[in-house]
Amino acid sequence: MAIRYKDTDPVRLSKDKHSIIIIDQTKLPSKVEYLEIDKLDDMYDAIKSLAVRGAPCIGIFAGYCMAILARQYKKLPADEFVSRLKADGEHLNSSRPTAVNLSWAVKRQLDLMDSSISSGLTVDQTATRIMSEAVAIHEEDIMMCMRIAEFGLSLLNDGDGILTHCNAGALATSRYGTGLGPLLLGRERGYHFHVYTDETRPLLQGARLTAFELVHAGIEDTVICDNMASLLMKQGKIQAVLVGCDRIAANGDTANKIGTSGVAIIAKHYGIPFYVLGPYSTIDVGTPDGDAIEIEERDPEEIRSMWYERPMAPKGVKCYNPAFDVTDHSLITAIITDKGIIKPPFERSIAQVMNIKKSSGRTMHFRRFS
Amino acid sequence: MAIRYKDTDPVRLSKDKHSIIIIDQTKLPSKVEYLEIDKLDDMYDAIKSLAVRGAPCIGIFAGYCMAILARQYKKLPADEFVSRLKADGEHLNSSRPTAVNLSWAVKRQLDLMDSSISSGLTVDQTATRIMSEAVAIHEEDIMMCMRIAEFGLSLLNDGDGILTHCNAGALATSRYGTGLGPLLLGRERGYHFHVYTDETRPLLQGARLTAFELVHAGIEDTVICDNMASLLMKQGKIQAVLVGCDRIAANGDTANKIGTSGVAIIAKHYGIPFYVLGPYSTIDVGTPDGDAIEIEERDPEEIRSMWYERPMAPKGVKCYNPAFDVTDHSLITAIITDKGIIKPPFERSIAQVMNIKKSSGRTMHFRRFS
Numbered sequence: 093m094a095i096r097y098k099d100t101d102p103v104r105l106s107k108d109k110h111s112i113i114i115i116d117q118t119k120l121p122s123k124v125e126y127l128e129i130d131k132l133d134d135m136y137d138a139i140k141s142l143a144v145r146g147a148p149c150i151g152i153f154a155g156y157c158m159a160i161l162a163r164q165y166k167k168l169p170a171d172e173f174v175s176r177l178k179a180d181g182e183h184l185n186s187s188r189p190t191a192v193n194l195s196w197a198v199k200r201q202l203d204l205m206d207s208s209i210s211s212g213l214t215v216d217q218t219a220t221r222i223m224s225e226a227v228a229i230h231e232e233d234i235m236m237c238m239r240i241a242e243f244g245l246s247l248l249n250d251g252d253g254i255l256t257h258c259n260a261g262a263l264a265t266s267r268y269g270t271g272l273g274p275l276l277l278g279r280e281r282g283y284h285f286h287v288y289t290d291e292t293r294p295l296l297q298g299a300r301l302t303a304f305e306l307v308h309a310g311i312e313d314t315v316i317c318d319n320m321a322s323l324l325m326k327q328g329k330i331q332a333v334l335v336g337c338d339r340i341a342a343n344g345d346t347a348n349k350i351g352t353s354g355v356a357i358i359a360k361h362y363g364i365p366f367y368v369l370g371p372y373s374t375i376d377v378g379t380p381d382g383d384a385i386e387i388e389e390r391d392p393e394e395i396r397s398m399w400y401e402r403p404m405a406p407k408g409v410k411c412y413n414p415a416f417d418v419t420d421h422s423l424i425t426a427i428i429t430d431k432g433i434i435k436p437p438f439e440r441s442i443a444q445v446m447n448i449k450k451s452s453g454r455t456m457h458f459r460r461f462s
Numbered sequence: 463m464a465i466r467y468k469d470t471d472p473v474r475l476s477k478d479k480h481s482i483i484i485i486d487q488t489k490l491p492s493k494v495e496y497l498e499i500d501k502l503d504d505m506y507d508a509i510k511s512l513a514v515r516g517a518p519c520i521g522i523f524a525g526y527c528m529a530i531l532a533r534q535y536k537k538l539p540a541d542e543f544v545s546r547l548k549a550d551g552e553h554l555n556s557s558r559p560t561a562v563n564l565s566w567a568v569k570r571q572l573d574l575m576d577s578s579i580s581s582g583l584t585v586d587q588t589a590t591r592i593m594s595e596a597v598a599i600h601e602e603d604i605m606m607c608m609r610i611a612e613f614g615l616s617l618l619n620d621g622d623g624i625l626t627h628c629n630a631g632a633l634a635t636s637r638y639g640t641g642l643g644p645l646l647l648g649r650e651r652g653y654h655f656h657v658y659t660d661e662t663r664p665l666l667q668g669a670r671l672t673a674f675e676l677v678h679a680g681i682e683d684t685v686i687c688d689n690m691a692s693l694l695m696k697q698g699k700i701q702a703v704l705v706g707c708d709r710i711a712a713n714g715d716t717a718n719k720i721g722t723s724g725v726a727i728i729a730k731h732y733g734i735p736f737y738v739l740g741p742y743s744t745i746d747v748g749t750p751d752g753d754a755i756e757i758e759e760r761d762p763e764e765i766r767s768m769w770y771e772r773p774m775a776p777k778g779v780k781c782y783n784p785a786f787d788v789t790d791h792s793l794i795t796a797i798i799t800d801k802g803i804i805k806p807p808f809e810r811s812i813a814q815v816m817n818i819k820k821s822s823g824r825t826m827h828f829r830r831f832s
Contacts, residue, residue, distance in 0.1 A: 121776035288782070291765065291775070293663060293687035299765075299775040307778050314780040317663035317765060319688040319721025323757070323787040326723070351689025353696070357731045358724050387693070395661065395669075395687060399770050405661070405669040406491035408677050410684040412658070417693040 095231055099126075100308055102263045103144060103153045103230075109223065110163070112156045116143045117263060121304040130160055132180055139187040139194065146264025148371075151193030152230045154184060158201035159226035162219040173215045177205055197229060233266040239430040240369050241273030244334065247367065247426070247433070248274055250283045252331040255321060255359075257290045258349035259301035260336025260369065270369045271336035272305060279311050287313045288324055292349060294394040294413065318351050325362040333359045337370040337427075344421030344438025345382030350414050356423035365425040372429040377446050382418030390415050465601055469496075470678055472633045473514060473523045473600075479593065480533070482526045486513045487633060491674040500530055502550055509557040509564065516634025518741075521563030522600045524554060528571035529596035532589040543585045547575055567599060603636040609800040610739050611643030614704065617737065617796070617803070618644055620653045622701040625691060625729075627660045628719035629671035630706025630739065640739045641706035642675060649681050657683045658694055662719060664764040664783065688721050695732040703729045707740040707797075714791030714808025715752030720784050726793035735795040742799040747816055752788030760785050 097104040102115050111130035118141060119125045127143060129135055135157045138144050144153045161180050165173045181198040188194055204225050208218040248254070260271025268276050275285055287306055292298035299315050306313035316324065324330050333355055339347040346352075346368050359366045379385060392411035397403040405411060427434040434441050467474040472485050481500035488511060489495045497513060499505055505527045508514050514523045531550050535543045551568040558564055574595050578588040618624070630641025638646050645655055657676055662668035669685050676683035686694065694700050703725055709717040716722075716738050729736040749755060762781035767773040775781060797804040804811050 121774070122772055290689070291663070293661070293689060296774050303779040304776045307776055314782050315765060315775045316782050317688065317720070319660070319663060319724055320782065320784060320787075322724035322727060323720065323784055324782075326787070350687070350693065354689055354692035354724065354728050357692060358727050361727045361731070395685060399774060401769060401771055402492055404491070404666050404769060405685045406674045406677055409673040410682075412684050412686050412690065412694075414690060414693055417690075417696070 095227060095234070098267070100262065100305075101267060102146075102149050103156065103266075105156055105227070110160065112153065112160060114138060114144050114153065115263070117145055117301070118143050120263075121300050130164075132157075132161065132183065135184060136187045139184070139191070147191060147193040148233050148265040149263065150188070150191050151197040152233055152266060154194050154197035155201060155226035155229040157184060158198060159219075159223040162201075162205070162222040166216045166219040168215060170209055170215050173218070174205065174209060178202060200229065201225060230266060234268070236371055236430040237262075237265055237268035237270060237273050238277070240270050240371070240428055241268045241277035243430075243433050244274030244367065244369055244428045245278050245281075245283075247365070247428070248278065248283070248285070248332060250278075251285070253286045253288065253324075253329045255288045255290070255324065255330045255333045255355065256302055257298065257318075257333070257335050257352055257355050258292045259297040259305070260334075261302055261305040263301050263305060269305070270371065271334050272302065273369065274334065275306065275311055276309050279309055285311060286329070287311055288321075288330065289313055289315050290318045290321060290351065290355070291315055292351065293318055294398060296399065297349070318354075321355055322358050325358060325364055330359075330362075330364055333364060333366045335366075335368055337368050337374050338416060339379065339385060340368070340370070340375045340427060340442075341379040341381045341384065342375075342377045342439065342442055343381045344424060344427065344434075344436070344442060345385075346419045346421070346424060346427070347382065347385045347416050348419065350416050353417040353419040353423070356419045360423050366419075366423060367426055367428055368419070368424055369428045372431040375427075375429070375442060375446075377442070382420065385418055387417065388415040389413060465597060465604070468637070470632065470675075471637060472516075472519050473526065473636075475526055475597070480530065482523065482530060484508060484514050484523065485633070487515055487671070488513050490633075491670050500534075502527075502531065502553065505554060506557045509554070509561070517561060517563045518603050518635040519633065520558070520561050521567040522603055522636060524564050524567035525571060525596035525599040527554060528568060529589075529593040532571075532575070532592040536586045536589040538585060540579055540585050543588070544575065544579060548572060570599065571595060600636060604638070606741055606800045607632075607635055607638035607640060607643050608647070610640050610741070610798055611638045611647035613800075613803050614644030614737065614739055614798045615648050615651075615653075617735070617798070618648065618653070618655070618702060620648075621655070623656045623658065623694075623699045625658045625660070625694065625700045625703045625725065626672055627668065627688075627703075627705050627722055627725050628662045629667040629675075630704075631672055631675040633671050633675060639675070640741065641704050642672065643739065644704065645676065645681055646679050649679055655681060656699070657681055658691075658700065659683055659685050660688045660691060660721065660725070661685055662721065663688055664768060666769065667719070688724075691725055692728050695728060695734055700729075700732075700734055703734060703736045705736075705738055707738050707744050708786060709749065709755060710738070710740070710745045710797060710812075711749040711751045711754065712745075712747045712809065712812055713751045714794060714797065714804075714806070714812060715755075716789045716791070716794060716797070717752065717755045717786050718789065720786050723787040723789040723793070726789045730793050736789075736793060737796055737798055738789070738794055739798045742801040745797075745799070745812060745816075747812070752790065755788055757787065758785040759783060
């Protein structure tokens with residue numbers, strides 16, 4: 093596959109491959125502004141300021157950063173090329189130390205640099221390989237998202253009403269996103285979905301990011317407050333719920349943005365299928381179940397005052413701000429990964445998937461596994 | 463009962479009975495400001511601007527307005543007294559034409575004026591009676607709320623964690639409120655509750671009003687986003703849910719603030735009792751079930767931009783803003799009224815309550831009816 097860049101891609105290479113163009117996500121949804129970046133300091137700032145965000149998206153961005161920098165150093169002697177690129181990689185890593193995909197992508201590029209130089213390639217040839225690697229990282233993510241989108245779309249019908257929660261779209265990953273993938277791919281194939289998007293308090297990823305992505309893709313979207321999902325389901329407007337995921341335990345319990353478990357309970361009450369979408373790599377068999385997942389607690393001011401003209405809860409009252417919750421596996425209809433659709437009983441089907449992988453090492457393209 | 467006014471009462475008479483003192487609810491929760499009102503134009507503005515709000519509270523306010531005005535006219539000849547007060551009442555009614563309690567209270571005072579004058583009382587005596595009537599309207603509401611609070615408190619235990627949604631407190635009614643009554647009364651009796659309050663998007667009645675009332679009453683309160691209730695319940699922090707109600711159908715289906723039905727479904731999932739609290743008069747046997755209740759749709763800008771520094775959903779995306787939803791009777795543990803606690807099966811127990819009332823005409827003080 094060769095990437096054809098689109099102006100809705102959150103991260104893309106400029107035509108001359110001398111710079112990276114990103115959507116400045118801090119300005120969304122009020123303004124769509126692009127940043128064209130070719131300097132180390134600006135790369136660092138883009139990650140730090142959340143202009144580029146979402147774990148996979150940061151990885152893609154970092155891959156390109158290393159490629160652009162390598163290109164700028166390609167006239168240098170080999171030892172200087174190597175030491176400059178290593179120092180730059182270290183600096184980039186420090187922009188957001190907890191972002192695993194960031195250090196993963198930087199390391200992937202530095203490993204390639206080391207192996208290329210030590211195998212006798214020139215600095216120029218090495219820089220070219222690093223550029224190809226950046227494109228490969230991006231392509232891999234697009235392919236992964238596209239496979240999720242394909243599997244997900246197979247479960248939906250034209251005309252369906254779909255509820256989404258938080259943002260599991262292209263802005264956090266690449267082209268198709270995870271949770272939104274079936275909708276974006278479906279749109280390309282002429283499907284008409286009526287999407288409803290939970291605004292997703294307190295950080296409003298649904299209202300700000302998901303709604304932006306869907307409207308830009310030409311998909312009919314209606315933003316609702318999180319507490320309106322039950323009414324919509326009762327009115328018969330929702331045929332399926334699609335959400336992303338942060339971590340999936342061995343028994344299928346799934347950690348995702350706060351509010352996900354409530355949506356799942358309400359969907360079950362009304363008999364509406366509830367689908368979790370995410371890369372196969374999100375399954376963590378080292379985590380036996382949801383109880384083993386610690387809930388991150390965030391700043392109360394995100395509830396009390398963030399975005400508002402003035403604080404909306406009185407002084408002296410506490411605000412409790414958990415970042416995510418765990419949806420019990422019993423509430424999940426299916427987990428849709430880039431390797432296939434995993435169905436209950438999850439403990440068995442997930443174990444089976446992992447065993448197959450361990451024993452054969454081959455890529456699986458099963459559908460409706462178990 | 464004689465009213466002892468408190469500075470937390472949303473509406474109260476001044477000590478000299480020449481003016482009404484109200485909490486300016488438009489300034490909450492940032493500032494607690496009082497307005498002292500004795501002029502017709504200011505009375506009109508207080509209702510129009512929502513400085514005083516909540517159906518019962520507006521009724522109480524209007525009762526006092528008529529009494530203050532009658533007092534100011536007590537040196538006038540009878541015919542002028544009557545015509546001035548009638549004109550003033552009409553003007554007050556026009557401040558918020560849909561507020562049933564407003565016109566109800568004005569009419570109650572004008573009827574008393576008519577009967578007093580026609581039975582030969584002087585203007586001065588009539589004005590005194592109208593003042594007593596205003597106090598009676600207020601006392602009746604306090605007593606009604608206190609009975610609900612007593613019945614509700616009988617279902618709770620010291621140390622309980624309680625979830626509330628929207629505002630069914632004193633600010634909308636009088637002293638004890640409806641949904642918050644058991645908590646406020648419990649506090650007076652030395653109970654310690656840990657209250658969690660849904661912020662209640664989009665109008666944030668929970669964060670702005672309920673949290674304000676509870677903190678002022680010295681009750682421990684923690685504001686959460688609406689989508690966090692499921693996690694709290696899973697964590698074992700909630701022993702009961704208390705909500706108010708707008709209308710209760712003959713089968714027990716209950717219309718209340720948007721989001722209530724979702725909370726009820728999630729509470730049922732976790733096996734947590736879900737209590738609806740409201741005046742007996744909220745039961746409307748002319749409405750067979752929830753399907754007969756039309757859902758009011760409000761301005762989408764309340765979701766997109768209200769309170770915010772800038773719009774949080776992109777242009778071109780729709781926002782759907784239903785004002786309330788209907789909680790199915792199967793999700794309700796009990797309906798707590800000023801006449802007693804009504805339990806399932808609701809269709810039978812509600813019919814029985816109405817029949818008893820019709821046949822005997824006596825006040826009921828049953829508990830755990832049916």
